Amino acid sequence: MSAAQWRRAMNSAATAAAPTTARPAPSARPASPSAPGVDVIATPTWLSRLAARIRLRHLVVLAAVVLYPFVASPFFTYQIGAQSLALGLIALSLTFLGGYGGMVSLAQMTIAGLAGYLVAIFGTSSMVSISLGWPWWLAVPFALLGATVFAAAVGWLSVRTEGIYTIMITLAIGVAFFYLAQQNYTVFNGFQGLSKIAAPELAGIDFREPVGFYFVALGCALAGYFLVKHLVRAPFGVALQGIRDNPRRMESLGYHVTAHRVAAYAVAGLLAAVGGVLMVWYNGRISPGTVNLAQMISILVIAVLGGMKHPIGAFVGAVVYVLLQNFAIDLFVRERFNLVIGGVFLAIVLFSPDGLLGLWAKLRSSLGRPEISHQKRRPQ
């Protein structure tokens, strides 16, 4: 063990707080991000506990996202709203993996893309020779399953090494998948990809309509968001955060580090796969361009832009990213979008590593408001 590693080990041993390494019993839960005092309230019914957690800002945000399609134009509902939600869901999978598991994977877009391809292959598309023509309620679960299994395999492969290796291995996997999709014509239809993949119609609501699709995306995004919120407080999530902070200690406490990490990849894979299915319905087509390096990185950009310390960051980042994508090029030089987004990303990484959420927290504390508790997940 080198000196640097010792130093790191000592530092992390000093800062890693007891709650994360203690056996996660319900009573030893870390303070809730949104309501610091929730553990003090010992009301037995779940309803009042839920009510105690809800703050005004939650209701405001919820009302805003539900009412949004009724006031916004179809363009804003579909291009901005629904796309942000789908991209945000994929970025959320990275936030979960990176922020809570300490594993930054660049392959999340690949997993989403695979789910999209699988929907096209199992379901219907313009390529009759490739698509199997299953109904959507059969194609989608199998696509999600396939992508989740693939994500677990990616996880199993990349957790064999640690730290910064993860980003390289997942990057290599993602780029290899892109080249495979581009070269292969028997399954992926090469450069052209698969098109005419329509969102289904259910109970009289047409998912192809902006408003209908928006609510599907919103439902998936909310489900994903609350799943992550729940998981990071559940024993599994707490153990995962313990592994992030000090894998050795967790191992000696009897936790199976590899199994937890692979499971985290699988959960993140499921989230990304749902996002991928939404994306393919949104675009109506899928091609290697959906999973190329730029798209893989854009997911990382979104997650880092918003901030990886809280699940909402993924959606904040997605909204900013989509707005920039649609409007920044009008203000700036045309077709220099990558320059703008690259510059914004660099500025965030260089000056505010916690993303926009970090900036927000700084702003609040400088205005004299008490710092939001979720910025410090563990007592220092």
Place this chain on the structure above:
Amino acid sequence: MREQRKKIALWLLFAGPIAVFSVWAVVDNAPLYFKTLLNGLTLASLYFLVASGFTLVFGLMRNVNLAHGSLYLLGAYVGWIVGENTGSWLLAVAAGFLSAAVLGLLMQVFIFRFMEGQDLRQTLVTIGLAIVFADLMLWAFGGEIYTFDPPAWIYGSTVLPVVEKFPTYRIAVLLAAIVIGIGLWSFLARTRIGMMIRAGVDDRGMLAASGVNVQLIFAVTFAIGAGLAGLAGVVGGTALSISPGEDTRYLLASLVVVIVGGMGSVVGASIGALLIGLAEQFGLAYAPTYSVVFTFVIMVVALAFRPRGIMGRAA
């Protein structure tokens, strides 16, 4: 004894199918086989040139420089301008090396020096830089494909046994890579500064404690690593061509080569480059639509048996 038997079994497992395939391919179509072999070696030498810089920088600074592909492309473009204006290919190679080396030096001195030990943040910065560089180069040079003319003395083709005609330039690339590889190895193994770099790879803190100016060593290493990418840009641009998107290709190649070969090891980079270069060319020749899969399988197998790469050691 058991370890040894296991080793032999592993060798048989991997070498067996390759030997069977080789015998079949030679009997079936010998010129194609040997031509593919030579092409694979040429590609391997290009990959080695790019990846050796990448692995050197990672080994010493733990910096995964994902802008390495951009340095390759920058070297190629600058070399092209110099080559067009002076008419000298050798000057173009020198310009490719220098421009990338200077950019690498600037990156180390102005950015990475201030975030030492923050692996993830450094990597994110290199991603941001890669996006910005790629777009700036697209802006400046457009989407056209540029090609170099190699100098007259290595232009044309050489007649070799079995293969018959083979481009002389590719043989020159192969020889150049071998020379540069040996040069790099002796620089690391025989010179004082090379010794310091090796010491830094093993234990950065100890090197600093013994009074070496670590920042200087870092800057030199980053410049050499980046310069090699730029040099490879001109050499590779002559063998193939330069266009936007090449940065991704060579970044992937460097990544896979060092994952397979082991981070921070120049010998590992050469082994990895050989495996990947050959696998890619044989894949293209014998199973065109699945050639990427071979690269990927090699990576998976390497990770499954040696998580830190063939020549890698625990960091």
